[in-house]
Amino acid sequence: MSTDLKYILVDDDSFNNMICRMILEDTLGEVEINEFTEPEEGLSFIRENIKSPAVLFLDINMPTLTGWEFLGLYDKFNEEVKRHVSVYILSSSLDWRDMDKAKANKYVKGFLSKPLEAETVISIAQGEFQE
Amino acid sequence: MIQSLKILHIEDVKSDAELVERTLRRSDIAFENLVVDTKEEYTKALHEFNPDVILSDHSLPSFNSLDALQILKRTGRNIPFILITATMSEEFAVNVMKEGASDYVLKDRLQRLPSAVINAVRKHQLDNERQVYLDKIFASEELFTKAELLAEFGTWRLDLVTNITNWSAGTYKLLGYKQGEVEPSFENFLKNVHPDDVIEVKRNLKNAFSNFQPASGEYRIINKDGSVRYLYAQFEFELNEKGEPAHIIGFNQDVTRSELAKIEIQKNIEELKAASDRQTGILNAMPPNVALLNEAGKIVAVNESWRKFTIANNLDVPGHGIDFNYLAIFEKATGVDASAIKRIEKGMREVITGARNEFSTEYSYGSDNKEVWFQLIVAPLRDKAQKGAVVLHIDITDRKISELERDRMTADLVQHNTDLEKFAYIISHNLRAPVANIIGASSILNNMEVSSGEKEKLNRGINTSILRLDEIINDLNQILQIKGRINEIKEIVYFSELVEHIKISIRNLIDKDNIEIKYDFSEVNDFFALKPYLYSIFFNLISNGIKYRRQKVHNVIEIRSRLLKNKIELTFADNGMGIDLKKNGDQIFGLYKRFHSNIEGKGMGLFMVKTQVDTLGGKISIKSEENKGTEFKIEFKI
Numbered sequence: 001m002s003t004d005l006k007y008i009l010v011d012d013d014s015f016n017n018m019i020c021r022m023i024l025e026d027t028l029g030e031v032e033i034n035e036f037t038e039p040e041e042g043l044s045f046i047r048e049n050i051k052s053p054a055v056l057f058l059d060i061n062m063p064t065l066t067g068w069e070f071l072g073l074y075d076k077f078n079e080e081v082k083r084h085v086s087v088y089i090l091s092s093s094l095d096w097r098d099m100d101k102a103k104a105n106k107y108v109k110g111f112l113s114k115p116l117e118a119e120t121v122i123s124i125a126q127g128e129f130q131e
Numbered sequence: 132m133i134q135s136l137k138i139l140h141i142e143d144v145k146s147d148a149e150l151v152e153r154t155l156r157r158s159d160i161a162f163e164n165l166v167v168d169t170k171e172e173y174t175k176a177l178h179e180f181n182p183d184v185i186l187s188d189h190s191l192p193s194f195n196s197l198d199a200l201q202i203l204k205r206t207g208r209n210i211p212f213i214l215i216t217a218t219m220s221e222e223f224a225v226n227v228m229k230e231g232a233s234d235y236v237l238k239d240r241l242q243r244l245p246s247a248v249i250n251a252v253r254k255h256q257l258d259n260e261r262q263v264y265l266d267k268i269f270a271s272e273e274l275f276t277k278a279e280l281l282a283e284f285g286t287w288r289l290d291l292v293t294n295i296t297n298w299s300a301g302t303y304k305l306l307g308y309k310q311g312e313v314e315p316s317f318e319n320f321l322k323n324v325h326p327d328d329v330i331e332v333k334r335n336l337k338n339a340f341s342n343f344q345p346a347s348g349e350y351r352i353i354n355k356d357g358s359v360r361y362l363y364a365q366f367e368f369e370l371n372e373k374g375e376p377a378h379i380i381g382f383n384q385d386v387t388r389s390e391l392a393k394i395e396i397q398k399n400i401e402e403l404k405a406a407s408d409r410q411t412g413i414l415n416a417m418p419p420n421v422a423l424l425n426e427a428g429k430i431v432a433v434n435e436s437w438r439k440f441t442i443a444n445n446l447d448v449p450g451h452g453i454d455f456n457y458l459a460i461f462e463k464a465t466g467v468d469a470s471a472i473k474r475i476e477k478g479m480r481e482v483i484t485g486a487r488n489e490f491s492t493e494y495s496y497g498s499d500n501k502e503v504w505f506q507l508i509v510a511p512l513r514d515k516a517q518k519g520a521v522v523l524h525i526d527i528t529d530r531k532i533s534e535l536e537r538d539r540m541t542a543d544l545v546q547h548n549t550d551l552e553k554f555a556y557i558i559s560h561n562l563r564a565p566v567a568n569i570i571g572a573s574s575i576l577n578n579m580e581v582s583s584g585e586k587e588k589l590n591r592g593i594n595t596s597i598l599r600l601d602e603i604i605n606d607l608n609q610i611l612q613i614k615g616r617i618n619e620i621k622e623i624v625y626f627s628e629l630v631e632h633i634k635i636s637i638r639n640l641i642d643k644d645n646i647e648i649k650y651d652f653s654e655v656n657d658f659f660a661l662k663p664y665l666y667s668i669f670f671n672l673i674s675n676g677i678k679y680r681r682q683k684v685h686n687v688i689e690i691r692s693r694l695l696k697n698k699i700e701l702t703f704a705d706n707g708m709g710i711d712l713k714k715n716g717d718q719i720f721g722l723y724k725r726f727h728s729n730i731e732g733k734g735m736g737l738f739m740v741k742t743q744v745d746t747l748g749g750k751i752s753i754k755s756e757e758n759k760g761t762e763f764k765i766e767f768k769i
Contacts (some may be wrong), residue, residue, distance in 0.1 A: 007680035013564065015592040019571040022589075026579045061560065063725030063734070095556055114564070115571025 004052060005125060006032045010042035010070065010092070011059035020057060020090070020116045027121045039065040043073055050084050055124055057090040057116065060098060067091070071107055088112050088124065136162040136252065139182035141199055142215075143168035143191045151186065151215065151241065158245030170194045170202070176739035177206055184252055186244075188214040200230045209259070214731060215244070276300040283385035287315065305383050307354045325351035325359065343368040343376050349386070361390035391749075420524040423512060426483060428457050431519070440524070457522065467496050473506060482509045483520050493527065504531035557722045561603050566595035572596075608733055610722075613742050614662070620655055624662045626652045626701070628690055629669045637674065646677050650690040655699055658767060664743040671736040672763055676705035679727070681758065699767045706760040712753065717755055 007024055009017045012048035017035040024033055039062050046056070060067035067089060074082070087107045091098060092114045102111040110131050112120060123129045138155070142148040148166045155162060165180050167173045170193055185203065187196040196214050203212060214235040218539065224235050233251040236244045279301025286299045298306070298315035324332055328350040337743050339346040345367035352360045360754040366381035414434040416420055421434040430452045438451045452460050458476050461467065470496040478490030490509040495502050505524045512519040559618040572589045575581060581589065630650050634641065637737055641648065658665065670689075688709060693700040710719070710726055718724045720741035725734040744751045744765055755761040 013568070015568050015595065016564075016571070018588060018592065019568065019575065022575050022581070022585065023571070026575075061564075063727065068519065070733045091560075093560050094563060095560065097556075114567030115574065117574075 006050070006052065006053055006054040007034065007078055008042060008046065008050075008054065008056045008085075009033065009035045010039050010062075010067075012037050012039075012062040013059065016059070016090075016114060023116050023118055024121055027118045028125055039067075039070050044071060045080060046074070046085060047077055050081050053084050054086070056087045056110070058087060060089060060091045060093060068101065068105075071105060074107065082107065086124070090114060090116060136160060136184060136248070137180060137182045138162045138164050138248070139173075139176050139180055139185045140164060140166045141168065141187040141191065141196070142166055143188065147188065147238065150238075151244065151625060154241045154244050157246070160245055160248065165552075168192075170198065173199060174202055177203065177208070177210075182210060184211045184213065184248055184255075186213050186215055186248075189214060189219070194573070196227060196232075197230060200227070200232060204231060207210065209255065211248075211255045213244075213247055213251055215241075219708075273597060280304060285383045287381045287383075289317075289379040289381075291378060302383060305352065305385055306361070307352050309361075323352050323354075325353055327351075339366065339368075343370075349390075360385055360387040362386065372513075387621050402599070417453055418525070422452070422522045423519060424457050424479075424483070424522060425519040428479065428483065430455055430457050430460075471495075475509075479509050479522070482511050483518065485511065493531070495531075500612060502528075504528045554722060558603070558607060562600065565599040565603075568596040569593050610739070610742060613739070613746060619661055620662075621659050622662055623657050624660055624665050625670075626650070627656055629666055630673075630690060632666070633670050633673055636670075637677070639676075640677055644677060644680060644686065646680065647685065648673065648686045649687060652690075652692045655692045655694040658699055658769075660747055660767070664747055668740050668743050668765070671740045672703040675736055676703065676707060676761070679705070679710075679761070681708050681709045695766075697769060701765040701769055702762055703765075704760065704762040709755045709757045709759050709761050711757050712755050721749070 008105045009020050011017050011020075014035075014037050017037065021035060023031050024031055034042075034045055036045065042056075046054075058067045058070060062070075065073075071087070074087075085107075086109050087105075088110045089108055090100075090112045094113060099111045102108045110124075110129055120129070140148060140151060142151070152164055155164075157742060165176055165182070167176050168191055173194075185199070187199050189196045196216075200212055203210060211233040212231060214224075214232050215238060216235065217238045219235060219237065233254065234247045236247050271615065276299070279299055283305070285301030285303070285305045287302045288297045289295075296315040296317070300310050302315075303310045303312065306320055308319070313319045316463060321329060321332070331348070332350050335346055335348045345365065347363070347365040349361060349363050352362055363384040363386045364381065364624070365384075366379050368376040369378040369380055371377040411434075414432075415436075417434060418436060420437040420440045422430050422437055423432040425431050431454075433451050433453060441451045448455055448460055448463070448588065458472070458479070461475065462472055474492055475490075475494070478487070478492060481487040481489050488511065491506065493504060493506050495504050497503075504527045506527045508523040509523070510521045510523075512521050572593045576586065576589055627650065630648065640646070664689070673688060673690075677686075680686040684706060686705065689702075689704045691702050691704075693702075706769055707725075712719070715724075715726050719726075720737045722734060724738070724739040740763075741751055749765055749767040751763060751764050751765050753761065
């Protein structure tokens with residue numbers, strides 16, 4: 001089990017972030033988890049601090065910046081940074097349009113429906129995630 | 132003076148023959164003499180001797196004088212024949228004369244013979260001359276009659292002294308009689324004159340008698356078979372040496388053929404005119420404006436609708452455009468756009484030149500603040516005489532308006548449908564979010580070891596999520612109620628009342644943040660609408676202004692109404708924090724759209740405002756600049 005993966009949570013819903021943190025910790029033990037309810041903060045964290053592999057769980061519906069807008073800004077980041085980050089959309093949406101949009105985005109590795117589940121966490125951590 | 136006569140003498144007694152010759156020799160008569168005594172000799176002599184006169188004894192051994200006369204007659208020749216006989220009864224003499232003898236002379240009175248011969252020859256010569264003369268007359272009369280019949284004319288003559296009328300053969304025929312069938316008279320003439328013409332004929336004649344001047348006229352004759360002929364009549368007076376009228380000479384010409392031709396032509400003209408009138412009538416009865424164009428595109432005829440149209444639209448062209456180029460007039464009609472003119476010009480040319488069979492297009496025409504729509508149809512006009520086109524303009528404004536209305540309604544429906552879809556998406560998404568949280572939290576509570584502190588947080592989170600669910604369901608209910616209340620009763624709503632009411636209900640907020648609310652409804656203060664909607668719109672926009680106020684400035688919300696041409700315009704302006712519309716403009720009125728994470732709100736207010744404005748048939752727009760303020764503008768049609 002890879003323990004050197006960092007986890008980043010970007011969602012304006014702090015309760016969801018808390019649920020994610022508890023599931024990640026329970027499943028993976030001690031891991032670095034960075035929570036952001038302001039997507040702008042999440043973005044600057046990634047740009048400044050990511051120098052090793054990381055997993056990003058990104059919400060879509062946020063008031064100041066949507067997940068898609070987030071990815072639009074992320075696109076301009078240094079390739080060196082982006083190389084480390086595996087982006088997963090974590091949304092309460094069940095809409096096929098959102099799923100299609102996620103699939104079409106080159107940075108998105110997967111579309112996950114809330115709530116985050118332990119099995120998904122394990123397969124991502126082992127690099128075996130399949131939709 | 133008689134030339135030398137050839138005398139053929141029939142006599143069998145030589146002494147008698149010599150006696151006759153001697154008698155004649157003694158007279159002045161120069162002659163040569165041939166005596167025959169048989170039938171054969173006689174017949175031969177008639178041909179070869181060719182006598183001027185024949186003298187004949189009555190009785191010969193082989194034939195007699197009557198036989199000789201018969202033979203002469205059979206030759207067809209007319210030669211004086213004098214009988215010389217010894218004795219003769221009166222009765223016999225008469226008989227011989229009847230048979231054709233010219234004279235007779237008794238043998239014992241031969242001294243009368245020379246004068247008898249001379250008389251007979253002279254008489255015969257005169258008869259011959261008369262006959263030739265008569266023959267000539269007969270021939271010329273025959274010719275005249277033939278001419279009359281061929282040329283269909285006739286002459287007549289009335290002797291005013293004896294009152295005797297003469298009709299030529301042609302006249303008989305023209306008047307409908309066989310030659311000689313009736314006595315030529317005015318009465319018999321009138322019998323066959325068409326009853327409608329009798330008075331006129333009589334009047335003409337009477338006029339002529341008043342001044343003895345030549346006259347002419349036309350009248351009709353009815354034939355026995357009922358057919359009618361037209362005669363042209365001329366007549367004039369012949370005066371005697373005292374200058375008094377002696378005769379009337381008249382001339383009639385059959386002019387039936389030319390008269391019938393004239394009538395036929397007149398009839399044709401009338402039929403043509405009737406047909407033309409009918410077509411004009413049809414054209415005039417047609418509601419579309421119709422113009423006929425010639426090959427050059429010039430207007431040659433228009434119908435009544437066209438004339439009315441040019442008058443109603445002040446198209447200042449003489450003769451309603453006849454003789455003018457159609458396109459020139461069309462271009463003169465202001466309000467027809469140039470591309471339509473170009474299109475029509477092309478189509479029209481193609482129809483006139485035969486490149487296409489028909490051209491049809493629709494165009495609009497702006498006249499006196501109202502838009503009129505026309506369908507224009509150009510069809511070829513190809514009669515034998517000229518090429519060209521028929522142009523029809525059909526007023527399709529009503530249809531067009533309903534089409535545009537239908538398009539607008541369709542667009543509204545599509546918009547409505549898209550809104551509904553968005554609405555369903557947002558609702559499902561927002562319902563799903565707390566549900567997912569509840570599932571996640573309860574799964575942790577069920578399957579993991581958690582500290583009491585964490586457990587409490589989870590329970591609190593579950594509780595918040597449940598409240599959130601309830602809230603969303605309430606919102607949903609509220610939204611659905613708006614859409615469902617469209618049929619509620621409208622009333623007159625006063626804007627100033629609404630604002631005062633809202634100011635009281637949120638007084639603590641206003642006071643707390645020292646917000647100034649100003650309004651100016653001097654132009655219009657009332658609106659006929661659903662009051663709860665209008666209240667909600669005002670409430671949400673005012674609360675919005677308060678919620679997004681700017682720190683450290685004196686916050687003012689200004690509300691103003693304006694009465695425009697056919698609408699009311701309401702503006703809600705604040706000097707609050709504003710919003711970056713470049714980034715969020717298209718989502719500003721979306722459900723659960725929030726643009727400030729540090730200010731409480733669930734993204735319902737503006738969505739509600741928009742929904743209610745839409746439901747009232749209005750439009751809402753926003754202008755905003757960050758750190759300057761926001762202005763909402765609402766327009767309602769009145």
